Amino acid sequence: MSRLSQFFSKKKPINPEDLSLIESVLDAYRSDAFPYGVLALANELAGEQQKDKLLIAIELPFFAGDELTSIAHSLSDELGKSVEFTTSNHIEPVRKHDIAGVKNIIAIASGKGGVGKSTTTVNIARALQKQGARVGILDADIYGPSIPTMLGCQDDKPSSVDGKTMIPIDADGIYSMSIGYLVPDSDAAVWRGPMASTAFSQLLNETHWPELDYLLIDMPPGTGDIQLTLSQKVPVAGAVIVTTPQDIALADAQKGIAMFDKVKVPVLGVVENMSYHICENCGHHSHLFGLDGGKDIAEINQVDLLGQLPLNIQVRQEADLGESLFNSESASDICDQYRKIARNIASKTFHLLDMRSPATPNIEMLD
């Protein structure tokens, strides 16, 4: 029987041939975000024939609106009539925790400092938001918080309504909390490990987070005691490792993967940042920090390569200015790549851990 219900009964139904083609295309479609096709994951699917288009409403368990738009384009070509999807999302928490309002916590980590972890965190947050997700960032880098500057909010101070919890800073819909909003950098820099760890717990637990689908934690660089304690204390659904392709960063990225394995946090994948540089004049790709190091480390550890990002001047400029790359460069390749990484993270979080995913093995109870 058809999965696609003819919705809005008073309205015109989609004809059976078109319906069957739409379903077979959704079923056969494969991508990193949809390794089992779209149909397998559609919670709700309904369609109607409108005057100038076929309108399909679909509910998915993660954000992937961009991919549905490109499927709609190819369906329109194939059917010779306009097809449009309206997508809604229902995100479930994949790990139990008691951080009110937050569904899934994702740690963004790197073994080595300076590989672009904070920049990548901010751009993934914005890419998730552009696809409809409600997103927050917790800056766990007590000694060198850079999230306030990258979000353009370095002069903001969190307020409190009840005198017990802090309201996170809202940067165009991305909610963030950081020690950088509370004390001058020079004060936090002299804190010892336990003090930094207590400060972090307060930032996490004493922030009045709004309803969030994803809270990204920008982890401090390194794999020492602080990082290990954080990854044990925080109910993280999954971790993303950011690295550059150079050997020295890869050795540290490997330590990062081992650290999350040790505390049984699933690694959702590796982002290779500063993978290559494209010459503005001739378009030549040069691999300044080596070729495919992040890809290789993902393969060795049997985790996914979530994306390979170029060294890009706009990325650096917008981060320094605290502006959103998605305002000025939304149609660019670089924004497409961040959107793809964001979709991959959302989809892996669902597939790795959700019982409804075809990827999750069935456990049979034997007598």
Ligand SMILES: Nc1ncnc2c1ncn2[C@@H]1O[C@H](COP(=O)(O)OP(=O)(O)OP(=O)(O)O)[C@@H](O)[C@H]1O
């Ligand atoms: N893909 C990129 N293209 C160009 N510049 C980048 C890219 N990614 C990051 N950068 C720049 O590299 C510098 C370091 O980035 P960032 O602060 O995000 O690194 P980090 O790994 O978070 O550092 P730390 O470990 O010190 O917290 C910044 O100036 C940032 O703008």
